[in-house]
Amino acid sequence: MNCLEFRRELNIHPQSTDADFVAHTRECPRCAQAQADAVAFEVTLGRALAIPVPSNLAESILLAQATQQRRERRRWAGGAGWLTLAAAAVIAVGVGWRVTRAQPLGDVAIAHMLGEEAPALAMTAPVADDAVRKAFAKRGIEIAQVPADISYVQCCPVGKYKSVHMVMPRANGPVTVMYVVDDHVASRSDFAHDGWLGRSVPMAHGTLVMIGHDASQFAQIEQQWQSTLQTATRI
Amino acid sequence: MASVGSKPDVSSKQRQFDALVRSLSGDLYRYAYWLCNEDALAHDLVQETFLRAWRSLDSLRDTASAKAWLITILRREHARLYERKTPQFADVDDVDIADERDAYTPESVGEDGLIRAAMHRLDAKYREPLLMQVLGGFSCDEIARELNITPAAVMTQVFRARQKLKSMLSGDVKEAQLS
Numbered sequence: 001m002n003c004l005e006f007r008r009e010l011n012i013h014p015q016s017t018d019a020d021f022v023a024h025t026r027e028c029p030r031c032a033q034a035q036a037d038a039v040a041f042e043v044t045l046g047r048a049l050a051i052p053v054p055s056n057l058a059e060s061i062l063l064a065q066a067t068q069q070r071r072e073r074r075r076w077a078g079g080a081g082w083l084t085l086a087a088a089a090v091i092a093v094g095v096g097w098r099v100t101r102a103q104p105l106g107d108v109a110i111a112h113m114l115g116e117e118a119p120a121l122a123m124t125a126p127v128a129d130d131a132v133r134k135a136f137a138k139r140g141i142e143i144a145q146v147p148a149d150i151s152y153v154q155c156c157p158v159g160k161y162k163s164v165h166m167v168m169p170r171a172n173g174p175v176t177v178m179y180v181v182d183d184h185v186a187s188r189s190d191f192a193h194d195g196w197l198g199r200s201v202p203m204a205h206g207t208l209v210m211i212g213h214d215a216s217q218f219a220q221i222e223q224q225w226q227s228t229l230q231t232a233t234r235i
Numbered sequence: 236m237a238s239v240g241s242k243p244d245v246s247s248k249q250r251q252f253d254a255l256v257r258s259l260s261g262d263l264y265r266y267a268y269w270l271c272n273e274d275a276l277a278h279d280l281v282q283e284t285f286l287r288a289w290r291s292l293d294s295l296r297d298t299a300s301a302k303a304w305l306i307t308i309l310r311r312e313h314a315r316l317y318e319r320k321t322p323q324f325a326d327v328d329d330v331d332i333a334d335e336r337d338a339y340t341p342e343s344v345g346e347d348g349l350i351r352a353a354m355h356r357l358d359a360k361y362r363e364p365l366l367m368q369v370l371g372g373f374s375c376d377e378i379a380r381e382l383n384i385t386p387a388a389v390m391t392q393v394f395r396a397r398q399k400l401k402s403m404l405s406g407d408v409k410e411a412q413l414s
Contacts, residue, residue: 003397011394012375041401042369051268053261054278061256063283068286132277230286 008032014038056127063152065107066119106191106198108159109209113176114194120167121174127153130232135164136232141180141205143232147224150177163209168221175212175221179229183207190215204229252289255301260285262370263305269366271315272355278348280316283307303377308380353403361396364389 001009001020006028007019012034016022025032047163054060113121129146135153136143141163151174152167185207191198198211199218208225210218260281267277287308288295295304296312354362364382367373375393377387 008394011397012390016398041397044346045350045400046369048347049265049269049354049366051265053264053349054274057264057278058256058260060278061260061282062253062284063251065256065286065289068289130274173254 003028003031007034010035010038014042023145054128054131056123056125056131059123059125063119063123068118097227104191105159105161105183105200105207105209106189106211107193108161109163109176109178110193110196110198110211111166112156112158112178113196114210117154117156117165120154120165121176122168123151123167126151132164132166135166135177137235139164140235141178141179141181141229141232142235143228145228145231147221170212170214170217170221172214172217173212175210175217177221177225178209178211179203179206179225180209181206204232205234246383248292248320252285252292255288255305256285259302259305263309265305265370266366267309269354269362270310271316274317280309280312283312287312302371303373303381306371311353333369349404350400353400356403357396357399361392361399365393365396365400368393 001024005025006021007099008023009016009018011020011032025035126148129149132146132150132153133143135155138155144198147168148166150166151169152165154165156163156165156178158165158178158180161180161183163180166177166179168175168177183206184202185200186202188199188201191200197210197213197214198209199215199222201208201210201222203226208222208229210221212218245399263281263284264393268274271277271280284305295301352382357365364378367378367381368375373381375386375389378389378393382389
């Protein structure tokens with residue numbers, strides 16, 4: 001191998017272990033130095049390309065997969081044949097449409113929380129503040145500060161409402177927080193459904209819904225979001 | 236009645252999927268980020284890749300080829316995304332146009348930042364084979380199969396990618412020294 005061939009190989013495989021390549025480094029000090037520089041560059045390049053990975057990436061993928069599986073299982077549950085399913089679906093769509101229209105926000109939010117998104121209640125690792133900001137930005141709201149201890153965030157349609165769905169783990173169990181954009185409840189109200197307690201509060205640009213088993217945890221969360229949403233702006 | 240053997244083993248499939256996600260999602264995210272240059276989009280691409288992988292997990296026979304298999308799905312998903320993507324136009328007066336190189340001074344980002352900036356400026360046809368080699372650890376033959384080009388073309392592209400990258404970086408350093 002001559003110097004020209006070596007330099008070409010060096011730019012293709014800087015850490016080549018090919019016998020001719022290695023032999024040339026012993027014979028030619030200038031090429032050996034070039035290889036040492038190239039290897040150092042590869043280390044720097046590898047480090048620069050290894051950008052940080054979001055801390056909850058694997059969990060969020062597994063959650064999405066579990067959610068999709070539940071949805072598919074539910075779609076095909078029963079095994080009574082597609083005709084039966086189709087007929088049932090037609091009825092369900094008709095009834096569901098009327099029920100959804102008639103259902104108050106709190107009930108729809110609880111149904112959503114216990115449906116496809118149920119695995120989110122078990123999540124405890126905090127998500128990055130940026131993920132929360134991005135979810136709000138997707139809904140057209142820019143927030144500067146993000147309340148601490150949010151373990152799940154996703155933009156979800158909740159019935160007819162557009163929401164940012166979050167989970168905030170607390171000492172007495174997780175509190176589901178849904179910020180419903182552009183839908184203002186007239187006043188603060190408490191509700192209960194299926195053993196769950198909830199509160200909806202009118203806030204800037206929408207309504208905040210909190211759901212959990214312990215309503216005493218709502219006040220602090222409400223205060224945190226009041227302060228965040230007071231300074232929020234429309235994008 | 237279905238025999239025991241004919242029913243797919245759901246729990247082992249789930250375990251295999253969990254292991255794939257936990258071991259390879261980070262590598263895939265980095266690869267996706269360098270493909271699309273956007274962290275939120277990279278996250279969505281990786282998630283969609285794994286959801287598609289779940290649906291066809293039975294076709295993965297060899298765990299050693301799992302990474303290449305996932306990269307193939309990810310690249311297809313990325314291509315699909317750009318087929319669907321509608322360009323959004325904004326009034327030029329509303330856009331704050333800054334020289335992106337201003338954001339990458341040696342003082343503000345250090346050596347890694349300069350390399351990242353140079354990577355962003357590298358043409359996709361050079362960037363992608365280099366990424367597959369450095370981040371993915373793939374051989375030139377594997378890259379050639381994935382990119383559907385000849386191994387000789389891969390060698391030329393990674394050769395030029397390194398040359399261009401080094402030339403851009405030496406330019407940045409000279410500029411930084413002059414300013």
